[in-house]
Amino acid sequence: MSKHIVVDPITRIEGHLRIEAVIDDNNTIVDAYSSSTMFRGIEEILKGRDPRDCGLLAMRICGVCTGTHYQRSIEAVEHAFNVTIPKNARIVRNLIQGSLYVHDHVVHFYHLHALDWVDITKALEADVQKTVDEAFKWAKVAGETPWVADASKFAAVQERLKKFVKQGRLGPFAKGYWGNPHYKLTPEQNLLAVTHYLQALDLQRDAAKMMAIFGGKNPHPQSIVVGGVTCVQDIENPARIALFKDLLVNFRRFIKGAYLPDVYMAGTMYADEALDGTGGGLKSYLVYGGFRLDDTGFYKSSLLFPSGVVLNGDLSKVVEFDPAKVAEDVTHSWYEGDKPLHPFDGKTVPKYTGFGKKENGIAYLDTKGKYSWIKSPIYDDKRVEVGPLARMVVGFAKKDKRITEYVTKFLKNGNLPAKVLFSTVGRTAARAIETEIMADIMLEWTDELAKNVASGDLSTWTEFDFDSVSKDAKGYGLEEAPRGALGHWVKIKNGKVENYQAVVPSTWNAAPRDYKNRMGAYEASLIGTKVAKPEEPLEILRTIHSFDPCIACAVHIVDTKGKSLGEFKVNTSCSI
Amino acid sequence: MKTALIGIGNILFKDEGVGVYASKYISENFCFDKEVDIIDGGTLGFKLMRYYQEYDKVIILDTVSIEDKPGSIYNLPSKALLGLGSYRKTAHEVEVVEMLEICSFLEKMAKVNIIGIVPKDITSVEIDLTKEIKRAFLAFVNEAVRELEREGINSFQKSGKDLDMIIREYANPSMEALL
Known part of the structure; x- marks a missing residue:
């Protein structure tokens, strides 16, 4: 008999990450679903604005990653203006x-x-x-x-x-x-x-x-x-x-x-x-590339973290990264849409369909339908993981001198083979x-x-001459944020923002299944993991935490989780 | 005594921004007889730790999820909130309460009060406040000022920007103003 483990039961505030895992009789995870809220709607806020000001609002997307959103937004505009x-x-x-x-x-x-x-x-x-x-x-x-x-x-x-x-x-x-x-x-x-x-x-x-x-x-x-x-x-x-x-x-x-x-x-x-290989998951990795080391301009300079794609754990091949091949799918996400779209043309029209079956007071995700606020990013029609591991794997596979030196040193000191990376x-x-x-x-x-x-x-x-460069331009700010590949895309017309999309690292990793029912990185990483005690999902947390999930971006309310706090209420009827 | 007043929240989600506006309003409309650092904390996450560590008293202005009418105001001392953080239950909540939990293990930590207001709408993507929260705004601000008074810090009103003007400024930030 398979059994459902739910980590993070839904609280009254929607938000945060929820994992549903199905374990078999041997306590091994055979299926997993990841659901979360994600910051959405930045384009609604930014459309029609002066593109030079976007960074000041983009930084408000997330508190942990404030600076990195700020920089990406500005770099997307610089790229559009060719500055x-x-x-x-x-x-x-x-x-x-x-x-x-x-x-x-x-x-x-x-x-x-x-x-x-x-x-x-x-x-x-x-x-x-x-x-x-x-x-x-x-x-x-x-x-x-x-x-x-x-x-x-x-x-x-x-x-x-x-x-x-x-x-x-x-x-x-x-x-x-x-x-x-x-x-x-x-x-x-x-x-x-x-x-x-x-x-x-x-x-x-x-x-x-x-x-x-x-x-x-x-x-x-x-x-x-x-x-x-x-x-x-x-x-x-x-x-x-x-x-x-x-x-x-x-x-x-x-x-x-x-x-x-x-x-x-x-x-x-x-x-x-x-x-x-516990927690390895997709074993396919994407790096946009990051930290420019010279001044040759956008996406031409040498990089600390070289861009590229490694597929299925094959360290002998690296596919060159092409920004045109990024798309987002919403088949299992609470949005309207029927096919994967490139971020330049991205849309964010919510279509909340709620949860699925309810048993013993717990509502479960409708995993056949839509079950997350996160869209499913796809690269060249493949699911990939982003983040530090992706950067080390791609750099190592590309034989980047610096990364290879550090990774090799680590494996040698630890007396470990390269496969432990996965x-x-x-x-x-x-x-x-x-x-x-x-x-x-x-x-x-x-x-x-x-x-x-x-x-x-x-x-x-x-x-730069703003009036001449901002007539009709589009650009992207692609970088490696601490949690992985981060991109902001901007279209500019007559000095104003026409469309704007941000695809954040945790979107790649925490995403639900896609239109081909292929798992996202978190989901795939849980499959095959043995849980010592199903009532203590330590192993699930260990693997999900290893991605450094950052999806509390959207909601920052203090959640009192139903605790009785009436004694602390401030009487405002006689306020000064 | 080092005192900080920190407004927390995401201004992009309507009432979620109320703490940020309140900190700005206080810096615009009040002065104090002792030093108070007023900080727009935005969506601060774990960088909050630094304030808990470096200050003696920290007042946080934020929204709070309590079953009560929108606009209801609570003044929660940290001891009322400790134990709520459930590191093990959620995959990550690098938030106000979790940071309190982590810092409570330090030998020295600020006395923290969270002045929370129950929001009406924190899902619409809009830089504004609902009318319920606007109506309760001054009471929210006053509770923060009174909390400072309890610490022996007296305030004086001065005339500064009003709430609507503050919201307008947050909704239309300009790089030019910074240069």
Whole structure:
């Protein structure tokens, strides 16, 4: 008898991600469906506006990815106008976006994903001295010095944990599936990871500060405009660049001395899952390409993350990426439409058809019909995954020098074959490898910027004649956001936006089935996974979290989940 | 004491933007006898952590899902909300409450109050507020001001932009104004 597992029962506010999985008698997932809300309707907001202003509203799509939407929107317009930005502007944009990467990836690993691998309650049993040995062991595998290897520090963390447990409050850890047999770290390894969790909480502030140095107003960056950047004074001031570099150097030490060793540790302890390909899914990957390394203009320059498509896990072939082959299908999405459309011609006409059958008070998705607010993007009539794993796989398959070097080093240090990449563990490892690449190259970029400014080049903006370039133009801003390929498409007529579409990374990954009933990346990644305890869907969360899902974009309401809060109501009848 | 007042919400979804407008309204129409950082937090996500970590007192203005009439206002101290975050149940909610949960594990964290208003419409894609929320707007703002007073921060009214003008400005941002 197959059984349905629903992760995230529908709350009163629609939104968020919901996964329905069907397991067989052996607790193996045989079918899976992903449903979510996604930001929709940006074109309605942007139509008729001055294209130069679109970035200011596009950044409001999402809070985690504010800056990256802002940049993509501006670059779509620059592409339409055929404007090439100056070198300083290119480097500054890379540094802003690079800071977002290292911040996002570290916070994702420790605060949004680690507890899928780390059993925090087991850390209480750890021997602090042995934890020191463990810290040295994994740092050595990474070829680094441990970020922390001090027994008294581990003991202090353990004390803090004990105190929390005694008070009956575990804060963010209160609702874990502790003790689940699919947790595989030793008590010492768990303590080491929890210690890094807390340290990362403090350190992530530095990465946020890095973003603000060139991003201007925090939290919403405003230093980027069509044609370049406006943070001229920050670039001219060597102290600002030096401050950025100081913060980066320290954060980079944490990446190398804690994050990578922890990923080696998890990769080794969960090697069986990596080797058998648990969570691999589609094994087809798309990279738009990202981070321009020279000033030859749009989609011509060499890139940190080269574009391309790898299909069916075949690392011997890379298909060149062609932006014309991107389309979105709505067969299983709550929109009207009968065939896949290219984003230039994209439409977003809602057609909500509700849920399917209801059993025991739970409404299930109508999986034969429409069941998600996310459209299904298709590339050249294929379903693909995007994100750090896609970037590492495509770079590796393309024999990109830098990516190959880092990926090879990782596999060699960890004593793992390349096939482990095609798994949940591999997806998590790819993000760590990419973080190291980014931290290293950002050091090079800060030096490149300082040198260029010192040489007397203070140019930050390219002039263009708006009236002549905006008569009839179209363009796209295609980049690699932390979560994967992100595209904004804009059509401009007589100085105004005629059509606008954004396809965000989580659309590619979290999408439902398509018109050929082929699964999206999340759905495919769950098939074949064995669940230790169906009532504790730890394995499902581990795999879905490995994509770094970001689909809470649309709704930011504080959900009180029905808790009685009447005593906190403010009496407004006698308000001043 | 470091104090922050943060407006949260997505202005693209009608009433969802009320917290953002309220923070702007307060910075336009009030001054205080002690320093208060007023922040347009937008859809801040996990970058909220930084404020919980770096401030002594944080007041968040946001919409809140409570079974009550649109426009009803609640002043929720963080302890009322802790335990609601269900990291394990949802695939990701990098939101106000989840960040509270994560930061509650730190040795030092700001005293947080969430001033929430029950919205009427957070699904229409439109930069505006419903009339119910407009009607309750001043009471919402006043509750934030009173919360500051409870912390010993006194306010003085000044004359600034009104709500409609603030919404209009958010609906029509211009790069030119920034240059």
